Amino acid sequence: MPHQDAxxxxxxxxxxxYLELESRGELARRARALYSVYRECRLCPRQCxxxxxxxxxxxxxxxxxxxxxxxxxxxxxxxxxVGRHGSGTIFFAGCNLLCEYCQNWxxxxxxxxxxxxDQRLGxxxxxxQAMGCHNINLVTPTxxxxxxxxxxxxxxxxxLRVPLVYNTSGYDSVETLRLLEGIVDIYLPDFKYMDRAxxxxxxxxxxxxxxxxxxxIVEMHRQVGDLITDEDGIAVRGLMIRHLVLPHNLAGTDAxxxxxxxxxxxxxxxxxxxxxxxxxxxxxxxxxxxxxxxGEFRRALGWTRQAxxxxxxxx
Numbered sequence: 001m002p003h004q005d006a007x008x009x010x011x012x013x014x015x016x017x018y019l020e021l022e023s024r025g026e027l028a029r030r031a032r033a034l035y036s037v038y039r040e041c042r043l044c045p046r047q048c049x050x051x052x053x054x055x056x057x058x059x060x061x062x063x064x065x066x067x068x069x070x071x072x073x074x075x076x077x078x079x080x081x082v083g084r085h086g087s088g089t090i091f092f093a094g095c096n097l098l099c100e101y102c103q104n105w106x107x108x109x110x111x112x113x114x115x116x117x118d119q120r121l122g123x124x125x126x127x128x129q130a131m132g133c134h135n136i137n138l139v140t141p142t143x144x145x146x147x148x149x150x151x152x153x154x155x156x157x158x159x160l161r162v163p164l165v166y167n168t169s170g171y172d173s174v175e176t177l178r179l180l181e182g183i184v185d186i187y188l189p190d191f192k193y194m195d196r197a198x199x200x201x202x203x204x205x206x207x208x209x210x211x212x213x214x215x216x217i218v219e220m221h222r223q224v225g226d227l228i229t230d231e232d233g234i235a236v237r238g239l240m241i242r243h244l245v246l247p248h249n250l251a252g253t254d255a256x257x258x259x260x261x262x263x264x265x266x267x268x269x270x271x272x273x274x275x276x277x278x279x280x281x282x283x284x285x286x287x288x289x290x291x292x293x294x295g296e297f298r299r300a301l302g303w304t305r306q307a308x309x310x311x312x313x314x315x
Contacts, residue, residue, distance in 0.1 A: 014236045016163050017182045022156050027149065030179050034146035038064045043176050044096040044142050045212045059204075060094040060143035061109075066151075067093035069113035071124045073133050078271055080227065080235035081165065081186075087137040088128030088162070090121070096143050097169040098204040099192070101288050105280035108140060118147050122155035129162050134234050135186065137165040142172055149183060163236055166220075170213035171206060177219045186227075186235050187220035189213070190242045194252030194259070202250075202285070217241065218263060227269040240269040244276055245292050245300045253300040257307035266308040272300055 021027040037043055038052040050056040052064040073086030081087040095108035102108050116124070125136045141148055152160070163185035170189040191213050193199040200207030220239050227238035243256055253272070260268050274297040282288040 014230060016161060016185050017237075018152055018164060018185075019156065019161070021182050022153060027153055027156075027183070030183065031146065031150040031153065034149055034176075034179055035064075037176075038146060043145060043173065045171055045173055045206070045208065046096055058096075058143065059098075060096045062094040062143050064146070065115050066118065066121055066144050066147045067113040068116050068121070068124070069093050069107040071128065073128065073131055074137065077137065078188075078235075078240060078269075080229050080233060080240070080269075081135060081137065081188075083134045083232065083234045085132035085134060087135055087165070088125070088131070088133030089137040089139055089167075090124055090128070091139045092141060092144050094143055095140050095169065097171045097192075097206060097209075099169075099280075100202045100204075100285065101276075101279055101282035103277070103279045104140075109280070118150040119154055121147060121151035122153070122158065122160075125151065125155040125160055126158045129160060133162065135163045135165045136160075137167055137188075139167045140169070141166055142168055142176070145176055145180065149180075152183070165235075170216060171203075171209055172212070172216040174215050174219045177216060177223070181223045185224065185237045186240065187217075187224055187238075188240050188242065189217055189220060190244065191217060191256055191259075192244065192251060194255040195250075198250050198252070202288070214259065214263070221264050221268070226265070226267050238269070239264070240271065242271045242273060244273045245297055246276055246288070247290055247292050247296065248287055249296070249299075250287065254303045257304045257309055261307040261309060266310070268309065270304065270309050272297075272304055274300075 041050045041052050041058045046059040048059045050058040055063050069091040071090050074089040075082050075086050077087045093107050093113035165186040166184045167188040170191050194210050196207040199209035224238050277291050278289050
């Protein structure tokens with residue numbers, strides 16, 4: 001019975017996969033392996049080599065201690081994450097991509113926020129679950145992956161049972177992502193650019209972004225597959241990709257949707273986002289100094305439909 005098999009698979013997916021890893025000691029092993037990377041940091045594609053255990057700051061402007069900017073239920077995320085009670089967001093300070101037009105520049109480019117222990121980070125997860133949040137949404141987590149995995153262990157002991165969302169810029173190392181297999185339930189990456197020169201110009205020289213993000217997202221999809229929701233439409237597992245439309249098609253939306261259709265499949269959840277505005281240093285770049293037009297967004301949606309990607313249900 002294919003429909004019965006699908007229902008059984010969905011039911012199994014509602015049990016966060018990190019519980020099984022913790023039960024056999026694998027989560028502790030992963031945490032140790034990830035913390036060792038801090039000695040000469042290679043967590044992200046920047047490969048900066050900072051000894052973050054000794055307080056050296058990486059490209060992300062972070063040591064090995066987590067800095068958290070805010071913790072709260074969020075109702076502005078995609079509908080399958082928000083549900084009735086919100087997505088439990090933990091916003092981390094710092095970033096490894098450092099976009100010139102970042103809409104959260106005050107936290108991602110600076111050192112705002114509070115230093116917290118891994119134990120306290122775990123308690124934050126439990127508090128969000130107690131507030132009824134449908135998931136723990138880790139916003140800009142790439143440079144704090146070791147702390148997050150370590151924090152999960154006391155959180156699990158305290159009763160954490162909701163899915164973990166990895167909400168990232170897409171500038172992620174496949175090697176680090178492989179250490180997250182079975183830990184992350186929902187991957188929520190951006191795919192920002194399809195052109196190397198554009199990526200290098202607007203994201204601190206990261207001209208390898210298109211190929212890095214493509215490889216990272218393919219790996220994410222291998223791990224969790226397409227989006228699965230429960231009977232209430234709440235996400236329990238899978239890949240959700242965000243793509244911010246930029247003026248003059250600088251993000252390469254036409255090429256992006258073709259990539260998704262060809263490499264990931266037409267059932268991939270894609271959110272084509274129109275909310276760009278010129279933040280941070282954007283006005284220093286004439287081509288980024290305005291919002292997108294209605295026509296530019298309609299054209300982006302047209303490309304999406306031509307690629308065979310569905311738009312219904314997207315935030």
